[in-house]
Amino acid sequence: MLMKVTPFKELLDQYSFVLFDSYGVLKNYEGIIDGVAETLQYIRTDSNTYRILTNDASSSPGRLSEKFKRGGLEISDHRIITSGMMARSFLSTKTIEGKVLYLGTESSSAYVLEAGKERLSAADYAPDMLDEIGCIVFLDDEGYDWHHAMNTVVNILRKRSIPTIVANSDLLYPVRQNEVSIATGALARLVEQVLGRKFIHFGKPDVQMFAHAYADLQEGNPDLQKQDILMVGDTLHTDILGAIKFGIDTALVLTGNTTEESLEVAIGSTGIQPDYVCHSIAF
Amino acid sequence: MLMKVTPFKELLDQYSFVLFDSYGVLKNYEGIIDGVAETLQYIRTDSNTYRILTNDASSSPGRLSEKFKRGGLEISDHRIITSGMMARSFLSTKTIEGKVLYLGTESSSAYVLEAGKERLSAADYAPDMLDEIGCIVFLDDEGYDWHHAMNTVVNILRKRSIPTIVANSDLLYPVRQNEVSIATGALARLVEQVLGRKFIHFGKPDVQMFAHAYADLQEGNPDLQKQDILMVGDTLHTDILGAIKFGIDTALVLTGNTTEESLEVAIGSTGIQPDYVCHSIAF
Amino acid sequence: MLMKVTPFKELLDQYSFVLFDSYGVLKNYEGIIDGVAETLQYIRTDSNTYRILTNDASSSPGRLSEKFKRGGLEISDHRIITSGMMARSFLSTKTIEGKVLYLGTESSSAYVLEAGKERLSAADYAPDMLDEIGCIVFLDDEGYDWHHAMNTVVNILRKRSIPTIVANSDLLYPVRQNEVSIATGALARLVEQVLGRKFIHFGKPDVQMFAHAYADLQEGNPDLQKQDILMVGDTLHTDILGAIKFGIDTALVLTGNTTEESLEVAIGSTGIQPDYVCHSIAF
């Protein structure tokens, strides 16, 4: 199972279209990863086309684009596909009778507003509002007290049968070297377990974001084939599994969740096998 | 949570495009459900368009079409979308080095051949073939001895890190009134648990089949909107959850897994709420 | 599966020894349940002997005895067996190198002190104390900020491989009519899932508390047989399952988690079948 490490530049010659995960591929807790700006610059002047696929519902693509810019990366918002956008699309197509109770910061709740729905922060909920709520959305792990908000959600869902969606199913995210924080997906899963229910989850490894990116790329490239696309990620069970399931090739980079030391154990224990391994996307 | 029962014909006036689950909606253990032939006849002469979405990898759409015909239903194979097709598509786009070991009948293995891959039945596997296997596929619960085949798969996967796919994740299927059989999805899950791995699953509630149907319908109807489509199924956690996740409306029928008596408990305990409930698709 | 309801007094004639769960059997959110004081009075003057088995690590038996007294029940502390006592026993027999980090109120931490260990509240933890911690204990859902404490535990356990114990594995507890609160067991499980680990759990349905009660009763009754003991509880998957596993008979009461309406569905869906069903322990 020893995997050869491939220089990322070689892969750019083989695949015309590249999908990048964001955290652990383009940036980490210290900022933009060394060499990433140069690689994206090369891609733009080359004939390659790319998109960013990120399990993130904390901010809109516009905000994420601004953050990249502050870090020195020019990535226009139309290139950024978030799991929050999948949730927004669900909210806008489904008939929701009542307000959307959200768990997250005000920034994250933009996805609710953009779907044309009325929002209510879990932080502002009081028991007499029970009948006003038509849907619950987990967007971010910040912006509310966990104790209050999770007990709120549990008690609402014991009395009302309303759709509950999880706009980012990640369990952890890194905040500093060697330090992580529990993510909104883990809070949602706690509530699911306590109630014995399954919520509606968005984000990788679900294929929905890949299907969205594919449809998006297809617009400008009607002859697009799945064989022309490479997914680049740092996490086996989201980035790589989702891409395998969607049927496109995959490259795992070692600048995030998976390290050179943990690589073999991680692949062996999950059985999720990327097509390539690269140290990073830097040349 | 008391749900009003809606006559199915009313829904045909509201939605131009209908997706039907097969088992429990069109047919059951006794054959074609009463009134279904008339409804499909009505749909064909009306302006409605429909597709069948079935978690089935035991037979090709052509064979399923023939079976419907023998039961008195004219459903051409291009209207039938199976989870086996999703697996076939995966197999044909991914580079597989070696043979595809399949668990299923010879009929089910057509999906492997159609993907252009070499097949080997788990029933014919011997330990000296270990290095010839490039992929494992769960297609059907018949065609092999469970004891031998599952031990075979466990021992291969302890030694080789190769992709393993589950072409139908259903846990049970009905065989007679009040009698069920363990389905291939349950066998795959046993192996996953024993190995601590996650395989690649196809079929509802995954959105992939819905995305396929959507793209298919879009070809003839470029102005198609998700709001124009209704999914009709008998199972909350596959048909209805998948459609909710894809963002289309849903009708639950009471001719299969969910009965009038179990309806409220089922919705309450899962939190999966269909938009409509119909006794059946018969008028 | 229709179960006959048995008057509790009849059971007292058949079993010389009775084990009671506390919450939902003796008391509820409003206080002591009607008729319970009279039943316990009858038991004391009769030849029956009893113990209380409670999944509770928030207070010592002495404190719980005082609470019962304030509610009008005379139950001496030696009759009360808590899951906190199981955790205390673990802590006192195992060599722990360093402090015990606890999640709970100061009252709950008495179990740590009584085990002769040094305690540190998760609320007071700072990252530079990492190497001082030798064990982590989930005792109660109060006494700390969930966000801070759970992130603390996750980050400690990613760096240090130390025993982590859960002194009460309950997921929910009732706080008012129709209102519940997430219990410490659910918080522990969130951390387990996020880390992919299994902690050491105490409390029903584990048989340890039953074994403790049995050994305790045996001291005064050397001829004690399991057939002489009845467990009385309101919860199928803790009280009844644990007692079935330990091999003693069981009576389910309808004054707590299981109601007359939910009885059949609860038994049918779990397969956990009590020997008797009683409205309450009141005569």
Place this chain on the structure above:
Amino acid sequence: MLMKVTPFKELLDQYSFVLFDSYGVLKNYEGIIDGVAETLQYIRTDSNTYRILTNDASSSPGRLSEKFKRGGLEISDHRIITSGMMARSFLSTKTIEGKVLYLGTESSSAYVLEAGKERLSAADYAPDMLDEIGCIVFLDDEGYDWHHAMNTVVNILRKRSIPTIVANSDLLYPVRQNEVSIATGALARLVEQVLGRKFIHFGKPDVQMFAHAYADLQEGNPDLQKQDILMVGDTLHTDILGAIKFGIDTALVLTGNTTEESLEVAIGSTGIQPDYVCHSIAF
């Protein structure tokens, strides 16, 4: 987390009472492990006392003793505590109305007979016997066709709410070097998942077998303390976790499931930390 390897002989000086797991500690797929006979001989002539704790319901202690004898080990049956004995004890104390349907060989069904119950092999079940069955027991993975037996159990339990017990919860067992077989615990879990139920499980890591051994040792040694007992096993999540939970010290040997290479990853990923690591129990 680097663990020092301790010679097993040193531990015999510290602990007067030793509990051994069988498979992976005393014997493996090739027979009795080198040096084990000498160690047991030393223990017998020394002042140490020991018991065997094995997750095995395929044969009675008498049969297991004979097997050890054929391999050259003299271990009298009263020293052998099996998970089958826990199941037998459950069956003999509980009122079972009807026959016990067992999944296993005829040898394994001795546990049913010894409990004074009438037995019926799953291999001999026919649908018209539905009302005769009062209990279901998973004893062994051999003696029946998996397909037939598991479908039988699923269909019985959908119609009848009867206790179902799993006399050995292990998921896998080794049959040759580098080859394993799916164990009865995995088959039981498949049925649990398909039905959404929890069965009654016996065997390590449950503390029941440890409590049994403790009570047994206490008879001859009234001053026995938990600190005097050492559990020796090859598997972290059964032998070591169970002993930690029961509150006794633990030594992990590297002659079975855990190898020198996998040791650190196994402890790190499970968080289950033995007190000692020994190459084997040989001197």
